[in-house]
Amino acid sequence: DDFFPSNRLGVYYDYYVPTNVSGHIENDHAVVGYIYTLQARSHSLWLNDQFDLFNWNDIIPFIEGGIGVSFNSIYDYKETPVLANLPAGHSRSAGFESNSDTSFAWRAGAGVNVVLPRGLKPFTLGLLYRYSDRGDINTGPSETYPTVNKSLGTPLKSNDVLLSLTYSGFYDD
Secondary structure, three states: OOOOEEEEEEEEEEEEEEEEEEEEEOOOOEEEEEEEEEEEEEEEEEEEEEEEEEEEEOOOEEEEEEEEEEEEEEEEEEEEEEEEOOOOOOOOOOOOOOOEEEEEEEEEEEEEEEEEHHHHHHEEEEEEOOOOOEEEEEEOOEEOOOOOOOEEEEEEEEEEEEEEEEEOOOOOO
């Protein structure tokens, strides 16, 4: 069948290595008072589907989508005061605490698979672009200033390009 030749449904686990996040904290007058860095990472479990659109001379474009759950962590908060911009006595770190959270995750992508020539069958070479959204993660409360009711946060999103070589022992001519 040339149109909609196959569908690949599976469960996947992804580990996203720790990512350095940096930014700044402004005072009430929009002047930078602190520059901060922190680490964010996530583990995600996906229900993913790749759906072939058609097969033209063993070139098979596809789309994919997935939903899942992401276990996100934010930790190792550090900041540097910009002393010239802070009033006297305000150079202590806010000391935001580490935090973990579970979020709904989704992803979507598109790609192409190419069935390799006869001598290399049953191998397929694939190229995929994928966008993933693993939710947002926020720090815990400030250790230094317990009355600070805000936390720092970051969205956990990625753009991936994947190259694959797939073996299928059940290939029929």
